[in-house]
Amino acid sequence: MNNGQGEQISGSSVQVDITTVGSDSMSQDPIAVGTIFGDVGTNSFKFAVTGSAERSDYIIAEHPDCGNVLCQIGSIVRKTTMTLDKALEAASNDCTKDKVVATADVIGYKDEKGLLQIPRTTFLAATIVRRADPEFIRKILGLKDDRRSCAYIGMLKGYEMPIMLDINSLVQRHVSILAKTGGGKSYISGDILEELMKHGVTCLIVDPHGEYGAMRHPSDSKDERFGVEPHGYDDNIIEFGMTQIEGVRPLRFTFKSLDSRDILDLLPSSDSKSSLSLLTKAMDAVKERKQLYSIRDVIEELSSNESGKAYSLIADLESIDALGLFAERGNHISELVQKGKTTIFNLKGVAPDIQQIIVRRLGIMMFELRKANRVPPMMMVLEEAHNYCPQNEGTLCKKILTTIASEGRKFGLGLMVISQRPAKIDKNVLSQCGTQIILKVTNPNDLKAITASIEGLTGGMEQDIPGLPIGTAMVVGAGIQTPMLVDVRPRESRHGGASVQILENDNDE
Ligand SMILES: Nc1ncnc2c1ncn2[C@@H]1O[C@H](COP(=O)(O)OP(=O)(O)OP(=O)(O)O)[C@@H](O)[C@H]1O
Ligand SMILES: [Mg+2]
Numbered sequence: 013m014n015n016g017q018g019e020q021i022s023g024s025s026v027q028v029d030i031t032t033v034g035s036d037s038m039s040q041d042p043i044a045v046g047t048i049f050g051d052v053g054t055n056s057f058k059f060a061v062t063g064s065a066e067r068s069d070y071i072i073a074e075h076p077d078c079g080n081v082l083c084q085i086g087s088i089v090r091k092t093t094m095t096l097d098k099a100l101e102a103a104s105n106d107c108t109k110d111k112v113v114a115t116a117d118v119i120g121y122k123d124e125k126g127l128l129q130i131p132r133t134t135f136l137a138a139t140i141v142r143r144a145d146p147e148f149i150r151k152i153l154g155l156k157d158d159r160r161s162c163a164y165i166g167m168l169k170g171y172e173m174p175i176m177l178d179i180n181s182l183v184q185r186h187v188s189i190l191a192k193t194g195g196g197k198s199y200i201s202g203d204i205l206e207e208l209m210k211h212g213v214t215c216l217i218v219d220p221h222g223e224y225g226a227m228r229h230p231s232d233s234k235d236e237r238f239g240v241e242p243h244g245y246d247d248n249i250i251e252f253g254m255t256q257i258e259g260v261r262p263l264r265f266t267f268k269s270l271d272s273r274d275i276l277d278l279l280p281s282s283d284s285k286s287s288l289s290l291l292t293k294a295m296d297a298v299k300e301r302k303q304l305y306s307i308r309d310v311i312e313e314l315s316s317n318e319s320g321k322a323y324s325l326i327a328d329l330e331s332i333d334a335l336g337l338f339a340e341r342g343n344h345i346s347e348l349v350q351k352g353k354t355t356i357f358n359l360k361g362v363a364p365d366i367q368q369i370i371v372r373r374l375g376i377m378m379f380e381l382r383k384a385n386r387v388p389p390m391m392m393v394l395e396e397a398h399n400y401c402p403q404n405e406g407t408l409c410k411k412i413l414t415t416i417a418s419e420g421r422k423f424g425l426g427l428m429v430i431s432q433r434p435a436k437i438d439k440n441v442l443s444q445c446g447t448q449i450i451l452k453v454t455n456p457n458d459l460k461a462i463t464a465s466i467e468g469l470t471g472g473m474e475q476d477i478p479g480l481p482i483g484t485a486m487v488v489g490a491g492i493q494t495p496m497l498v499d500v501r502p503r504e505s506r507h508g509g510a511s512v513q514i515l516e517n518d519n520d521e
Pocket of ligand 2: 197198199509
């Protein structure tokens with residue numbers, strides 16, 4: 013609840029559908045939408061709807077002591093005397109004389125120090141309620157409007173008012189993008205990446221479906237409402253992968269950078285103390301002979317050992333060698349991370365355990381290098397995050413990802429976790445995300461996980477999430493203090509995750 017002390021906002025419910033009204037006309041001539049009546053509280057009140065009002069609309073009510081106060085329509089009810097019997101009798105009943113009542117939740121006003129407060133006394137009955145203009149909404153909610161430091165992600169739903177996320181807090185305080193499959197997660201993450209690229213932020217994308225490479229190309233359409241022009245990001249993108257695809261460079265890690273415990277972690281069956289000592293001995297022997305060495309050198313060294321343990325270790329090492337992921341000389345860090353560029357790790361077709369090995373190596377490398385300030389501050393994007401840091405299982409990369417989630421902020425290493433199964437992501441990771449972008453989610457367990465991780469999400473808003481249409485996101489964080497509905501802006505670059513059409517439509521050109 014709001015204690016009237018500062019930024020905490022309560023009682024507001026961000027819900028669906030707001031009438032589109034032009035911003036200019038609103039700022040000059042706010043429209044009356046109703047009149048307050050009945051029992052009036054400090055957190056909410058009812059008003060008789062006399063104008064155009066939809067759920068989630070922002071409205072202004074003048075308070076006798078505090079001046080204009082921003083409120084939001086939480087619900088609307090049409091009061092009727094129609095019974096079932098009467099309805100059956102008069103199927104063609106004229107409903108236009110019905111009384112419509114809306115409930116508004118008080119968001120607050122700015123006091124003389126610029127702090128958000130909610131009135132401690134009530135509004136007066138018979139007060140006229142007007143539609144809020146974008147400038148007032150922006151002022152009260154403290155929304156940012158500076159394209160130099162912010163990422164433009166869309167318009168406030170129903171208003172011609174750009175919504176901006178503060179890039180510093182976006183990267184420092186981590187982001188989660190959650191929605192059911194096909195809900196638009198990759199689409200909006202592409203929007204954010206475009207903005208990060210424009211602002212010269214270094215990014216690293218773990219791309220299990222190989223869809224982000226499409227961002228090199230411009231999209232097909234331009235959009236006037238959002239002011240978006242097609243633009244490809246070829247100059248900003250570097251792509252690495254395990255399979256041979258044009259434009260994708262081979263990904264190799266230096267074997268020498270692993271110690272025997274790291275290697276043992278990667279092997280399916282060898283986890284005993286004796287394996288560790290065998291491997292350490294073999295690696296020490298190889299290191300004495302050679303400065304640069306590969307898995308083959310270690311395998312050869314182990315082959316000279318007669319013990320049965322060595323045979324199973326050799327078999328495991330052979331399977332790791334066959335991946336071609338570890339080499340005598342891997343990609344140099346200056347190849348993998350370039351200031352202001354986005355590196356895509358295309359893991360399409362790579363087995364899940366190998367993907368985990370890669371994510372673990374990348375996570376450890378970036379965390380250590382950031383600590384030593386040897387790479388620029390960056391955003392690490394993790395698609396299908398539930399596969400890398402699941403809630404109830406361990407994976408090879410979970411530990412480093414939890415460490416980045418809890419400590420990355422100190423070192424300028426941001427995480428953007430994207431998932432269709434919020435309930436299956438490690439809670440410690442999800443709860444560290446300071447910015448949440450929620451699209452359509454229907455699974456009850458996923459909804460519970462979302463409510464648990466978002467502050468300021470009221471019951472009403474939770475109910476709205478399953479009904480969010482494609483292209484509408486609920487956003488909070490990075491300068492947005494209370495969850496807001498945003499019409500997501502179209503992409504400048506091509507979206508690589510478009511659904512595959514199964515049946516051809518006869519009407520298609
Ligand atoms: N804001 C938007 N505007 C227009 N189209 C959109 C928008 N968001 C999503 N779409 C469309 O919806 C489809 C699914 O979007 P997207 O690929 O982002 O879903 P997803 O949540 O990443 O799904 P998955 O879990 O399968 O990866 C795409 O074909 C995309 O074109
Ligand atoms: Mg996707």
